[in-house]
Amino acid sequence: DIQMTQSPSSLSASVGDRVTITCRASQVIRNYLAWYQQKPGKVPKFLMYAANTLQSGVPSRFSGSGSGTDFTLTISSLQPEDVATYYCQKYDTAPFTFGPGTKVEIK
Amino acid sequence: EVKMVESGGGLVQPGGSLRLSCAASGFTFSNYAMSWVRQAPGKGLEWVSSISTSGSSTDYADSVKHHFTISRDNSKNTLYLEMNSLRAEDTAIYYCAKAKGGVTILGNRYFDSWGQGTLVTVSS
Numbered sequence: 601d602i603q604m605t606q607s608p609s610s611l612s613a614s615v616g617d618r619v620t621i622t623c624r625a626s627q628v629i630r631n632y633l634a635w636y637q638q639k640p641g642k643v644p645k646f647l648m649y650a651a652n653t654l655q656s657g658v659p660s661r662f663s664g665s666g667s668g669t670d671f672t673l674t675i676s677s678l679q680p681e682d683v684a685t686y687y688c689q690k691y692d693t694a695p696f697t698f699g700p701g702t703k704v705e706i707k
Numbered sequence: 708e709v710k711m712v713e714s715g716g717g718l719v720q721p722g723g724s725l726r727l728s729c730a731a732s733g734f735t736f737s738n739y740a741m742s743w744v745r746q747a748p749g750k751g752l753e754w755v756s757s758i759s760t761s762g763s764s765t766d767y768a769d770s771v772k773h774h775f776t777i778s779r780d781n782s783k784n785t786l787y788l789e790m791n792s793l794r795a796e797d798t799a800i801y802y803c804a805k806a807k808g809g810v811t812i813l814g815n816r817y818f819d820s821w822g823q824g825t826l827v828t829v830s831s
Contacts, residue, residue, distance in 0.1 A: 601769070634817035636752070644744075644752060646819045649807065655819060687752050691816035694766035696742075698752040 602627045602697065604690055610703040619675040621702045623666075623688035631667045632692040638701075639684045647673075647686075680706055709733040709820045711786075711803045716825030723793050723829070729786040729803030729822055737761075737781040740806035740815035743788050745799035746824075755801070756788065759815065771797075793829045800824040 603626040613619050623633065631651040638644045648654045651671055652664040661676045675682055683706055688699040715727040729741070742757040756777040757766045765777050776789040786803055804818035 632813060632816075636818075638752075643802065643821045643823060644818075645821075646807070646817070649814075649817050655807075685751075689752075689754070689817060691813060694757070694816075695768050696754045696757065696766075696816050698744075698754060701751045 601695055602629065602690060602692075604688060604697050604699040606686075606688060606699040606702045608702060609700065610705065612705045612707045613678050614707045615678055615680060617678045619678050619682075619704060621673045621686055621704075623671040623673070623699050625669045625671075625690055628668050629690045629692040632690060633664075633666070633671050634689045634691060635664060635673050636687045636689065636698075637682075637684045638687065644687070649691075675704075678704070678706070709805065711805065711820065711822035713801060713803050713822045713825035716801065716827045718828045718830065719793055720831050721794060721829055724789070724791045725793065725827060727788040727790065727801055727803075727825060727827070729788075731784045731786065731803075731805070734805070736779075736784040739808050741779060741786045742804045742806065742818060743777060743786075744802045744804050744818070744821075745797075745827075746802070747796075747799040750799075753799070757806075757816065758786070790827070793827075795829050798827060798829045800826050 633651045634649045635647040636644045685701045743755040774792045802824045803822040805820040806815040807819040808814045
């Protein structure tokens with residue numbers, strides 16, 4: 601099965617900083633990648649699919665890129681409400697594996 | 708408003724069984740693939756199983772294959788997860804998740820709405 605990794609596992613940044621999270625697949629998955637945000641104690645929230653297509657209602661400071669095996673989620677200007685753990689998920693074929701998550705905190 | 712409400716979780720002994728239910732509302736249930744995703748305490752998300760709109764096609768994570776069964780009743784707008792031979796490592800919050808859907812089958816594989824989850828604890 602294809603394995604998903606994320607880096608870093610956690611990060612601390614200041615409000616207004618540009619934040620980048622990397623997700624890597626162990627094999628090519630084209631652009632079949634989704635991103636989710638899970639705030640502490642909350643249910644996961646769907647952010648985007650097809651590596652870079654933002655779900656309706658998601659702030660435009662979130663963006664995604666990548667194809668093949670390497671993908672990034674970028675927050676252009678970190679806000680306090682962005683404190684959360686972010687997960688990537690592959691969906692080329694089953695199993696639809698999630699990455700281990702990246703925890704984002706405010707410095 | 709899309710809403711999913713899970714039920715059926717609880718404390719069960721190793722080797723026991725549970726049946727989770729997810730009651731859906733606010734959308735045409737029969738038009739969307741559905742899935743279960745779990746999260747062990749303090750851990751990340753783990754995809755468990757998915758089912759097609761009609762129920763004719765299912766997928767499972769290797770970790771639950773042969774001891775979990777996903778099903779749905781479109782007349783009742785309800786998703787199920789039958790869990791047998793439960794093990795301590797099955798302890799988790801189990802979320803019901805709705806596929807985003809769309810014109811291709813790919814839209815069945817990522818999830819735009821989630822329930823609040825139901826906690827399953829496997830312990831003696």
